[in-house]
Amino acid sequence: MAKDYYQILGIQRGASPEEIKKAYRNMSKELHPDKHKGDKAAEQKFKEVNEAYEILSNPQKKQMFDQFGEAGTNGNAGPGAGGGGFGGFDFNGFSGGSADFSDIFEGFFGGASSGSARARQDEKGRDLEVNISIDFMESVTGARRTLQIRKQKECEVCKGSGTEPGTHTKTCPECSGTGQVTRTAQSFFGLIQQRVLCPRCNGSGKVPEKPCHKCNGEGRYSANVEVDVNIPAGIADGQTLRMRGEGDAGRQGAAAGDLYVHIHVRPDKRFDREGDDIRSINDISVLDALLGTELEVETVQGTSKVKIPEGTQPGQVFRLKDKGMPQLNGSRHGDHYVTVNVKVPTKLSRHERKLLEEWRKL
Template sequence: MTDFYSTLGVEKNASDADIKRAYRKKAQESHPDKNQGDKDAERKFKEVQEAYEVLSDKQKRSQYDQFGSVSGQGGGGAYYQGAAGFDPSQFGGFADIFESFFGEGGGFGFGGGKSRKKTGPIRGQDIETRIKIKFEEAVFGVTKYLEITKPEQCDPCKGTGAEPGSAIKTCDQCKGQGQVRSTRQTILGAISSVHLCPQCQGRGEIPDQICKKCNGQTRVKQSGEVSVQIPKGIEDGTTIKLKGKGAAGVLGGEYGDLYLEIRVAEHPKFFREEKTIFSSESIPLVQATLGATIKVDTIHGKETVKVPAGTQDGTVLTIKGKGAPSLKSEALGDHKVTIHLKVPEKLSRKERELYEQLAAEGGIEVSKGGFNLF
């Protein structure tokens, strides 16, 4: 599908007046009266009409901006459109599908909406959803089961839209031609054009009775479980594409895809940046001063870490190979622990004496007695 804005030669933010002006100009240039027998001009003229029809209509324009197609334009999938009992809001287009299936569900939306043929098999819509997993699950990988509600092929009619056993008859609207001619009044006069038959969508035939279950829509909304293997090392915000797990196609069209956005929950102790996992530990002042061996929590369990004598507050120590893998490589990154120093808040009498001796030894002036809580 050509872009309607470029067809008219206007910017995406063009005003209604700009669009009207551009339309007049383009339509005059390619008008059939001026270009007798010029197939290219004829096609161009039709495109201009189509673009103007959408962009001059506030509602259609905003739908087009959002979804790249418009109800009834992109062939939302209704085969027996116009047949008795047809509910145009059920499968009319992207906006309609969005509302009727997932409007209240939250977190769902549809992508796609690109050019589609109006006849023959129509690919099912892509579906987007997201899932929140634990920090550990992102590091080690996990299998998740999602409950997804989406359009599936109607079972009783096997996706034909015809009531089982129903006879198939020639479409009465187009007399089996699949096309209808219509005349429209435009600002340039009456324009006669050939359209796809709205009743049979160009097939030339319709069932005598439409399927009661799906109302001729060929698909019905169904809930089902989808299992997803989330690979280890996945990062927050990554989207996984599950091919063929989207909406069922129409009239033998293939399934759409399911796009799953992965959100990773925060961890109370760890923070991750790609393959590196960060944490912090507070150690007593004496350990930092004299040096010590301490236990540090990593995502893989407790690790023994040597704190050198004279370690300063804020020093970062690296534990090799105790971080996370990435989607590209199984090799684990590092764990980095930031050392903080704990200054004692309360001292025993003995400890206080020792600290005072330490101060005297270093010739450092300190408050004597008095301030001690004991």
């Protein structure tokens, strides 16, 4: 399907960079995966919006798109194809589209069925996604999980090469060892002949003489695999960890895909999280509000004592510095804010009533 990036962002052709930015900001906020958990349509839309912004916010790419229109981008510019710029873990993993210049260019040569792009994608292992639910307190301390997943695993017999150990490779019959094949495609400029990577040997010009017996020459096979996931302290509900290379193994030693681990944090009725800060509500008696007291407050880091001064008002908030959530990837902590709720007794004993009556007369 051809895409109109302007339409995706709901703006007119010729929109200014500020207008593009504004439209993107509004839409990505509205469609953010945190707000639409499990909604595949919204997730897809979110990726499209990111992809559109990636094109339209880049003057070069925008010019390509403006010049050649939707057909120019009809192709493999799909999200999740690359990503880039991640290191190890990535939080809020949906960084959006990854269309690059070459993706757009490949659009000219037959779009989605584009041979070179298809071959390249098939070689690389797919990205996989899993969901993990953790308790609130596990988001404070961090957690470990061992996942059982079914995936394409690198073949240990041939180490992913696809060649039976002890045997050699031979010249690829498909490309006669050149690593390239010629393809003819319809484009704007008429029929075009293009040299593309040989899909059989992936450009190496060689294929196994004898394919590996374990994986039939694929270099990978489907298996149940255990993956250890380290969930860092401070993680928030809706965040995603990206584990590089833990997706499907690539074909014949090509790059593996990544594993995206979506984290769901079960709420805790004692605590409300706001960024790295925690909020809670504690009851105190009228007398404690009047005379002051020392209050024991449960924080995510254990119990803390808070001095409640005399004359504390209902709803008054006290800050416990550094008693909040650990910062993700940091050594600091947020704060804990406790709101005091002054409980007014609904029943008084005769003696209490008498004392209070006397006080009123003062």
